[in-house]
Amino acid sequence: MIIEVLTTILFFITATFVCLGYGKLFANLFSIKIKISLGEIGIYGLFFLGFLSISLHFFFPINYFVTSFICLFGLYFFVAKKIDLFLIEKKNFLIFIFLIPTLILFEYHADYFWYHLPYVNITSENKIIFGLANLNDNLGYGHLWYDIITLFNLPIIQTKYLSIVSIVFLFFFLIYLKDEYLFHKENIVRIFILFSACLILLIYKNSKDYGSEIQVNLIYIICSLKIILFYNIENKVEKEFLIISIIILFFFSILIRTNSIIFFPLIFLFLVLNIKSFLYITKTKKLLIFFLICFTLIYLVKNLIISGCLSYPVYNTCFDFVDWGIGYEQAKLKFYHLSAQSKGYLVWLKNQNYISDNFDFYIYRDNLNFISPEKYINEENWIKHWWLYEYDVDRFLNIIYFFLLTYLITFVFSLKYGFKKKSVLKKKFFFLILFMLPIFSWLLLLPQTRYGGYGIIFSFFCMLTIILLEKFKRINFLPIYIIISLAFLNFEYKNIERILANLDLLNKDLNENFFEYPFMETNKIIINKNFNLEVTELSFGQKERLGEPLYCYDTKGLCSSTIRIKCINNIEIKNSFIYITPDKNKCSNLIDKFLWY
Numbered sequence: 001m002i003i004e005v006l007t008t009i010l011f012f013i014t015a016t017f018v019c020l021g022y023g024k025l026f027a028n029l030f031s032i033k034i035k036i037s038l039g040e041i042g043i044y045g046l047f048f049l050g051f052l053s054i055s056l057h058f059f060f061p062i063n064y065f066v067t068s069f070i071c072l073f074g075l076y077f078f079v080a081k082k083i084d085l086f087l088i089e090k091k092n093f094l095i096f097i098f099l100i101p102t103l104i105l106f107e108y109h110a111d112y113f114w115y116h117l118p119y120v121n122i123t124s125e126n127k128i129i130f131g132l133a134n135l136n137d138n139l140g141y142g143h144l145w146y147d148i149i150t151l152f153n154l155p156i157i158q159t160k161y162l163s164i165v166s167i168v169f170l171f172f173f174l175i176y177l178k179d180e181y182l183f184h185k186e187n188i189v190r191i192f193i194l195f196s197a198c199l200i201l202l203i204y205k206n207s208k209d210y211g212s213e214i215q216v217n218l219i220y221i222i223c224s225l226k227i228i229l230f231y232n233i234e235n236k237v238e239k240e241f242l243i244i245s246i247i248i249l250f251f252f253s254i255l256i257r258t259n260s261i262i263f264f265p266l267i268f269l270f271l272v273l274n275i276k277s278f279l280y281i282t283k284t285k286k287l288l289i290f291f292l293i294c295f296t297l298i299y300l301v302k303n304l305i306i307s308g309c310l311s312y313p314v315y316n317t318c319f320d321f322v323d324w325g326i327g328y329e330q331a332k333l334k335f336y337h338l339s340a341q342s343k344g345y346l347v348w349l350k351n352q353n354y355i356s357d358n359f360d361f362y363i364y365r366d367n368l369n370f371i372s373p374e375k376y377i378n379e380e381n382w383i384k385h386w387w388l389y390e391y392d393v394d395r396f397l398n399i400i401y402f403f404l405l406t407y408l409i410t411f412v413f414s415l416k417y418g419f420k421k422k423s424v425l426k427k428k429f430f431f432l433i434l435f436m437l438p439i440f441s442w443l444l445l446l447p448q449t450r451y452g453g454y455g456i457i458f459s460f461f462c463m464l465t466i467i468l469l470e471k472f473k474r475i476n477f478l479p480i481y482i483i484i485s486l487a488f489l490n491f492e493y494k495n496i497e498r499i500l501a502n503l504d505l506l507n508k509d510l511n512e513n514f515f516e517y518p519f520m521e522t523n524k525i526i527i528n529k530n531f532n533l534e535v536t537e538l539s540f541g542q543k544e545r546l547g548e549p550l551y552c553y554d555t556k557g558l559c560s561s562t563i564r565i566k567c568i569n570n571i572e573i574k575n576s577f578i579y580i581t582p583d584k585n586k587c588s589n590l591i592d593k594f595l596w597y
Contacts, residue, residue, distance in 0.1 A: 001506075008103045011161040015152055015168045018074035019045035022052075025077050030288045034241045038092070039175030043222075045074070046148055046169065047252045051295050053147040054302050057128050064124075064155045071154065091182075095174050098488070101495035102167050105502040107208035107514040109163065113551040115139055116211070117159060118559055119146045124153050125556065131324030131580035133307040134568055135535075135560040136552075137334060137591065140307030140326060144255035144299070145212035159554070160517075166210035173200070173218045180225065186232050187475055188428075188466050189225070194484050195406075195462045196221050199399070201487040203454060205494040213450045216260045219253040220455030223263070224435065227270055228463075231431075243277055244285065246270065251292060255299055258311050259446045262456065265437035313338065320584065327584035330591050340373030342448045344386035348376070351389050359548075365593070386447060395449040399457050403465045406483060410469055413476035420473055428467050435460040517554045524550075526562065531571035533578065537562045563594050 020038065023045030027036070052070060053062060060066055109116065115138035122129065122139070123146075133140025149162040174197065181193045200221075204214055223246050230242045250267045253260035271278045282289055300310050308325015310317035315331035337345075349355045354371075355364045364370065376382060387393055438456045447453065469475050502514050512518040526537035536559040538550040552559035558571070558578075567586035572579055 005104055007157065008106070008161060008164065009100065011152075011157060012103055012164050012168060012171075014071070014075070015165055016042065016171065017078045018071050018152075019043075019049065019168060019172070021045065021074035021076070021078035022048045030285070030291065032241065032244075034237060036241070036245075037176045037179035039172040039177075039179060040222075040245070042172035042175070043169070043219075043252075044248070046165075046172075047248065049074075049151055050144045050148045050252075050255060051291075051298070053151050054144070054298055057123060057147070057302070058298075059127065061126050062123050062150045062153070064153070067124075067151050067153050068155060070151050091178055092175055095171065095178065098492070099167060099171055099174075101492060101499060102170075102207045103164060104495075104499050105506070105514050106163060106167075107206065107498070107502070109208055109211035111138075111211060112163065113518065113553045114549045116146060116149075117162075117554060118552040120150045120153055120159055120162065121552075121554065121556055122558070123147070123150045126578055127576065128302065128305050129578045129580065130305050131308065131326075131582065132305075133312060133326050134324070134580045134582045134587065135558060135564065137307075137312070137326060137330070140303075140309070140312040141258075142299070142303040142306065142312065143212050143257060144252075145215060145257075163207065163210070166212075166214060167207050169215055169218065170200070170204070170210070173222070176222065177225075180229070184229065184232070187470060189228060189232060191466050191469070191475070191477075191480065192225055192228055192462055194480055195403075195465075196225065196458070198484045198487040199402075199454070199458050199462075201484075201491040202402075205491050206498060209450075212256055216253045216257050216452045217450075217455040219249050219256075219260075220263055220452055221459065223249050223267065224455070224459040224463075227266075227434065228431070230270075230274075240277060240281060243271070243274060243281055244288070247281075248292075251295075253452075255295075257451060258314065259451050262441045262445050262452050263438055265441050266434055269434060269437060323581050324579055325584075326582070327588060329588035330584065333588060333592050336373040336377065339446070340376045340382075342392075342446050343377065343382045344388075344390040345373055345376050345382070347389040347391070348380075348382075348385040362594070383443075390447070392447060392449050392453065396453070396457055399454070400461055403461045406479065407465050407468060409479040409483075410476065413479050414469070414472040414474065417472050417474040417476070419471050428470075431463050431467070432460070435463050518551075520551070520553050520555070528565060531568075532573060533558060533571050535560055535565065535571065537565055563590060566590065 019042045023041035023043070026032075026044045026048040027041060049070070056062060056066060115136055118136065119139050122132065145166075149165045152162055152165055153159050177193045177197050181190055184190065200218070204210065226242045226246050226249075230239055233239065246267065250260075250263060253263060303310055303312065304319075304322070305324075308319055308322040308327065309315075309331055312318065312326060313331045313334040315328055315335050318328045318331040319325055320328050346355075346358055346361065349361070349364065349371075350357070354367075355361055365372075371380070435456075439460060442453050442456045449457065502511075505511060505514075520538070524539050526539055528535040528537045534557060536552070536555050536557060538552065538559065539562045550561045560568075564587075567583050567590050568580060569583050570579075570581045572581075
């Protein structure tokens with residue numbers, strides 16, 4: 001147990017140093033000379049690692065040799081550039097100590113054994129695979145985060161600690177907030193930072209919820225903070241860097257999850273308002289712009305190879321003429337189901353008594369009066385149903401309640417200082433407009449809090465609260481400090497509670513999903529030899545219900561479900577690349593009938 005804890009901490013420190021090394025390299029390559037937070041450098045390091053991973057994967061498997069070389073070079077660059085005494089710096093060290101409980105007996109994300117780990121295993125064993133998504137269409141999403149964590153699949157420890165890289169991202173985020181808080185004295189900046197830390201600590205208490213979801217919310221909050229900083233500083237060089245960093249971070253969020261496009265209205269309007277500076281940057285930072293264009297093209301080619309789409313499951317980006325591709329119809333079916341589900345489709349079916357639980361959907365879809373996901377979105381008043389039934393509405397309202405309560409308490413404590421004569425609301429009204437626009441894109445496209453919604457809802461109501469508080473001649477920060485202290489304590493308490501619960505399970509040898517990988521039941525495994533390459537088939541066991549995912553877990557080689565295998569025509573090797581060719585009609589029919597397989 002002690003060795004396990006020490007290994008976990010050592011991995012965390014190693015990953016942190018590697019990211020900082022590549023972040024510094026990225027800053028040097030693109031002449032970012034302004035002094036920036038080490039937290040931000042670390043995030044740029046993760047961004048640059050994503051570029052390296054997908055670029056190398058066209059030519060090599062991302063095996064132990066590649067990952068070891070990449071990590072050793074990052075550590076070398078960290079040491080060679082003498083990137084401060086990072087953890088020895090007192091405040092960074094305190095954040096590190098604070099996050100240690102998240103590392104101990106950490107748990108895996110719900111989708112980790114479904115497609116996170118299988119993607120890493122396949123990427124580690126093979127060069128990029130043409131039609132990879134035909135094995136499991138979740139592998140075709142193209143999320144850059146899985147390419148990043150693949151680089152930390154190292155000898156001896158292997159894939160066991162990959163989930164910790166998400167905690168490293170949170171570490172960088174908290175360091176960035178700390179640095180900006182200490183550097184800036186403006187109330188609007190400091191309150192936004194305090195509330196940001198408070199929100200994240202209250203929402204993301206358990207690292208198993210991080211996956212590839214926490215990053216986009218954190219990036220949106222950073223972008224929002226940078227926009228606030230932009231209008232509160234005068235230095236032209238710093239303003240230009242803020243624009244550059246917002247562009248990079250927005251681009252990074254899109255690569256991590258395509259649905260980060262919901263952030264577009266904020267970024268677009270901000271750039272339009274500062275069009276002269278933006279155009280100046282495009283002229284003076286040609287190398288950076290060229291890099292971003294190349295990164296975009298490489299990312300799109302990668303997506304096209306693994307799925308036949310530029311951005312699966314956005315069906316308009318899919319090409320039927322690509323032999324190995326998933327195809328337009330299958331992508332459309334998946335797109336509408338995911339979209340409808342985010343807009344209250346399944347909970348509406350339950351409340352209308354069409355189904356009793358999610359698993360009944362597979363029975364209901366054979367009903368003559370079946371209301372398809374596409375029909376639900378196009379013909380039903382889904383906004384009304386979403387508001388009435390969807391669980392995300394409660395999360396949405398909890399953020400509003402949080403700010404309402406905080407404002408009322410701070411209002412009472414600040415009342416003795418009196419009000420300013422000039423209206424602050426009118427002066428800073430455009431901030432509300434900026435942060436309001438993404439609410440509409442979020443609501444219309446993907447109204448789920450975990451995929452960017454937390455950041456969007458938080459930023460708007462946080463800014464509204466700050467503006468209302470700035471009506472006072474002086475703000476009493478005591479209630480805010482008390483609230484964030486309680487958030488810190490709650491974060492630690494929940495993690496310690498989880499550790500104790502997992503320790504109890506560990507003593508009972510019930511340690512799957514947090515200490516050891518689960519094992520597949522041997523009676524569910526079929527080795528398919530009908531193709532030129534062997535494929536591990538997963539069949540339904542006695543415990544499964546139609547609708548439950550079939551997990552490949554830590555299976556090596558190609559792995560798919562028995563249902564999915566039925567629509568694959570061929571798996572072969574051409575010019576050292578694996579090609580998986582589907583029967584598009586069969587596959588679209590199968591995904592229509594058996595969504596998750």
